[in-house]
Amino acid sequence: MKIKITIPTDRIHNPIISESIVETGILINIMVANIDSTYGELIADVNDLKFDKIKNALESRGAIVSILDQPIHRDEEECINCGACISVCPMNVYSFDNSWSVLVDEKKCIQCGVCIKMCPHGALKLGE
Amino acid sequence: MVKKSVHEINRKIEDGSVNVVTAEEMVTIVEELGVEEAAKEVDVVTTGTFGAMCSSGLMLNLGHSEPPIKIQKIWFNNVEAYSGLAAVDAYLGAAQISDTRGIQYGGAHVIEDLLRGKEIDVHATSYGTDCYPRKVLDTIITLEDLNEAILLNPRNAYQKYAAATNSSKRILNTYMGELLPSFGNVTYSGAGVLSPLSNDPNYETVGTGTRIFMGGAQGYVIGNGTQHSPSSGFGTLMLKGNLKEMNPDYLRAASFTGYGATLYMGIGIPIPILNEKLAAATAVRDEDIVTTIQDYAVGSRDKPVIRKVNYAELRSGSVQINGKDVPTSSLSSFKNARTIANELKEWVKDGKFFVSMPVERLCAEGFAKPMKETQAVPLxxxxxxxxxxxxxxxxxxxxxxxxxxxxxxxxxxxxxxxxxxxxxxxxxxxxxxxxxxxxxxxxxxxxxxxxxxxxxxxxxxxxxxxxxxxxxxxxxxxxxxxxxxxxxxxxxxxxxxxxx
Structure with missing residues (x-):
């Protein structure tokens, strides 16, 4: 599953990601990382069964961990089903169904945001 | 030899016996029956396209104010329109961008907002004359308040369009969307099998005066479009339709990041099957329509052609470039193009829409010229x-x-x-x-x-x-x-x- 790890300002100086991985032995695949001296936000992929353990390890060190249920939101009124989003997505979230409607496989989304810039109709937004 | 007239077909539309199919359905009909039988069986083939058509705009008339004003400059929601016409006429171009919001909001958005019944701020200025003394005007209008709101689109419904890719090392933001580095993707536009002009490439039935589906209303072809380039297979149409009768399902504003605002228009054209030649032409398939993939990394008018490609390849989801599978994105909506062709089919079947012959045929030969420049560009x-x-x-x-x-x-x-x-x-x-x-x-x-x-x-x-x-x-x-x-x-x- 895709998870979002938020690191608040007061914990940014501690190596909490490394500590949690070393402590639990659980591997996480970091897909997106925006970290500077004041704040950090990461999107990572983790085995569903191991989620609780890594969440506890991260949260005991002050991080906030949430599951990305709906990483991307498509406004079906605005979407005209052109498919502009399909070729720019690095995770193949978008595809056409048999009737040429755009299908969204949200589970694959890593919130890179490329499709949002691509969509000519402003139909895509990052979800929580 | 099959020979039918538009009058015969219209009589069939009137008595409900007309046989009308979409251009997609026509492909299999011709395959199964052959051209001659298909020409006898089918009376009308409907086409459709729904894509970005920047060269579109709204001709409108505001009615006279009291005291009257001869508008010299005018803005709708801070998007400037051209008013160098009589006192209260203006032409709002779809691609004009907002003075305050930039490319996020343009003429196309004003047109869509008008169609959705929203209120639009109007600001106008003038120099003042004895007959038109007023110099400044501010008001709020809706579509209903306008005397006329006519879409006059100088270049719509391209027969086909060149696809785009990017050989450079950086992302390019273009009117063909976001092009990823090192041939990361290909974008294209056009409805292929359903494309109106690709189904009548000799412009036998589509010409000045042809009645069409435009934005959900009945509109007309008023001639060839600007930059019409028939000899290279890139014909275009100039269209006219009444915005007040249109439907926002078939007219949508859009904005391309780093490029600007544009209008997505839904256009459908019925092709009366008068003879075998037209039956054969409307059986055109995606694989028969060939275009090129051009490299947008070269910021020049003549972009290098990477390869030839047909619409079947483009619509398959990926094309090969230098031995690599490159994903494709369509910028026009095939789903909506199909909806338009089907909607038009229903109109004809229900006797609500009659086919027409052009008053004058479109020019079927010639190329669009590049600009004449008198000042050499410094190199x-x-x-x-x-x-x-x-x-x-x-x-x-x-x-x-x-x-x-x-x-x-x-x-x-x-x-x-x-x-x-x-x-x-x-x-x-x-x-x-x-x-x-x-x-x-x-x-x-x-x-x-x-x-x-x-x-x-x-x-x-x-x-x-x-x-x-x-x-x-x-x-x-x-x-x-x-x-x-x-x-x-x-x-x-x-x-x-x-x-x-």
Whole structure:
């Protein structure tokens, strides 16, 4: 599953990601990382069964961990089903169904945001 | 020989016995029955397309104010329209962008907002005359308040369109959408099998006066579109339709990041099957419609063609470029094109829409010309300094410092033994090397990733690159990477000083 790890300002100086991985032995695949001296936000992929353990390890060190249920939101009124989003997505979230409607496989989304810039109709937004 | 007239077909529409199919359905019908039988069986083939059509706009009339004003300049929601017509007429172009919100909101958005019944702020100014004394006007209008709101689109429904890709190392934001680096994707536009003009490529039934589906209403073809280029298979149409009768399902504003605003128009054209030739033409398939993939990395009018491609390949989801599968994106909506062809089919079946013959046929030969330019575009070779100091990569940093000091020249081109450009060294690089007390050979301290340009490139492109990457100079090299000179921001400022 895709998870979002938020690191608040007061914990940014501690190596909490490394500590949690070393402590639990659980591997996480970091897909997106925006970290500077004041704040950090990461999107990572983790085995569903191991989620609780890594969440506890991260949260005991002050991080906030949430599951990305709906990483991307498509406004079906605005979407005209052109498919502009399909070729720019690095995770193949978008595809056409048999009737040429755009299908969204949200589970694959890593919130890179490329499709949002691509969509000519402003139909895509990052979800929580 | 099958020979039918539009009058016969319209009589069948009237009595409900007309046989109408979409251009997609026609492909299998002709395959199964053959051209002659299909021409006998089918009376009308409907087409459809739904895509970005920047060359669109709204001709409107506001009615007279009290006291009256002869509007000289006018804005709708801060988007400027052209009002160099009579007092209260204006033409709002779909691609004009907002003075306050930029490319996020343009003429197309005003048109869609009007259609959705929203209120629009109007601001107008004038110089004032005896008959039109008023100088400033501010009001709020909706679509209902306008006397006329007629879409007059100079270039719509391209027969087909060139697909786009990007060979460069950076993302390009274009009117063909976001093009990923190193041939990362291909974008295309057009409805292929359903494309109106591709189903009547000789323009036998589509011409001036043809009644069409436009934005959900009945509209008309008023002639060939601008930039009509029939001999290359890129015909276009000029269209007219009443916005007040349209439907926002078939007219949508859009904005392309880094490019601007545009209008997505839904257009459908019925093709009366008068003879076998038309039956054969409307059986056109995606694989029969061939276009090119062009490289948008070249910021020039004539973009290099990477390869030929047909719409079946484009619509399959990926195409091969240099042996690699590259994903494709459509910018137009095939789903909506199909909905339009089906909607038009229902209209004809239900006796609500009658087919027509053109009052005048479109020109079927000729090409669109490029612009005549009377002022030569300055090229890099016209403004570059041909004097450039070079240094070999294995020389010492001290040699380099000496060269810079002796020639009072801030940029040294670093070359290999055979004279090829391998790097650039500036006084700043030397200061840094000295400060870090790390200076062996020129090679170890030079900048290896050098931006360069070609002598025959327009200066405008070189200037855009200098600006984008925040550098002050670029070596000018030939095809063999031999250094010919250098272009600096100084050279460019001198050019501007000459110009004004």
């Amino acid at each position: 890099v070779k016209d403004v570059m300094s041909s004097f450039i100091v070079t240094i070999k990569r294995d020389q010492t940093v001290q040699d380099a410092a000496k060269k810079i000091w002796e020639n009072s020249f801030n940029h040294l081109a670093v070359t290999s033994d055979t004279g090829e450009l391998v790097g650039i060294l500036t006084a700043w690089d030397i200061s840094k090397a000295v400060a870090e007390n790390c200076f062996d050979s020129v090679e170890s301290v030079m900048t290896k990733k050098v931006l360069t340009c070609a002598p025959n490139e327009p200066v405008d492109l070189a200037a855009r690159r200098l600006d984008r990457y925040g550098v002050s100079a670029m070596p000018v090299i030939d095809a063999h990477r031999q250094v010919l000179g250098i272009i600096t921001s100084d050279n460019i400022s001198k050019l501007l000083a000459r110009r004004y």
